[in-house]
Amino acid sequence: MHDAGQGELSAAAIHTFRRKLIHWYRTNARDLPWRGICDAYRTWVSEVMLQQTRVAAMLEHYERFLRMFPTVFALALAPEAEVLACWSGLGYYRRARMLHKAAQFLVTERAGVIPDTSIGLRTLPGIGEYTSAAIASIAFGESIAVVDGNVERVLLRITGRAEDTSVAGQKLIRDLAASLIPHKRVGDETNAAGDHNQAMMELGATVCTPKAPLCLTCPVHDLCLTRGEHVKLPRGTQKSHPAAYLLATRKRGITTDVLLERRSADARLMPGMVELPPLPMSAVAGREPLLRLRHAITNTNYYVEIHAQSGSGERVLRRAVKVPADSLIWQPVPQLHALPLTGLARKVLMRLDLMAVAGPENPRRATGFVIP
């Protein structure tokens, strides 16, 4: 049903595509907490959390974040460290900082009112081309197409194009996405553009998946030129680096404190976040770590060793910590969740049972791990 053009669809194909897609969406959409609501702030938070992040990975954070910061005012009034602590474990911490900054700007300069157009939203920190279109269409019904990784993959497969990162290739996908967007509201209770956009992404996330797409259940299978394949670009190679951290504890009365380090505010990576004090590899040579784990960040695999002070009087490792003394923190185990921990620190502390799984709203007492 395609015309002979450059990956365009005929007017008839466009209408068929829309109708089949939206029908599929109405009967198959996952029941997610940011759907069926009317709150631009919640839509905003959900879209920022979903940037490069799977639904399953952010669901708990989303609920907890909105309990902690239920409105743009609550978020704006909170200290940044509190926002980061709530975000801890989600990654891409710049998202949290920019969301916080944007909320503060809106509250101080715009009476807390969220812009209701993609153009207005686009000016806020952390809101780029995708997120401005997503919020504008989903929360305000603007007829503007989103192009995320899902939409791109779906349209590449539909049109039988190869992956193309050139400006022209991107424009073609954007134009195609725009041609599919419905331009009128069907009724007061429906949001044609917002639902269409969410349907496109839902299709990519649950049916037109990167690997092993479920073409037999695809609502637009008949309109698809490739039935689920497209040529992908090769990826960069993974690098690996060793790393070592100190686990030092002390007993104070009935509680245990853990020694942590706050990264400097101008650190290139995760500024202001809190982690275990790093050790030079030379200081741990020949020692047996308390714990080994791999922690992958983007293209780098960190092979991490956690070293505990072995003897009661031994301070060799403690002296090997070369960070400034005023960046070190003795934090009581029950209050670890109040800090903006890095994902690695959180993972280690949880692995060693020094930290509960639950978040700040529901602290569970850790079992009181003691270093041998």
Next chain:
DNA sequence: CATTCGTGGAA
């Protein structure tokens, strides 16, 4: 415009 930023989970 190519890089960089985090993480956990599936295959």
Next chain:
DNA sequence: TTTCCAAGAAT
């Protein structure tokens, strides 16, 4: 085990 990512934005 290793690979491949996921509803991008800023620089």
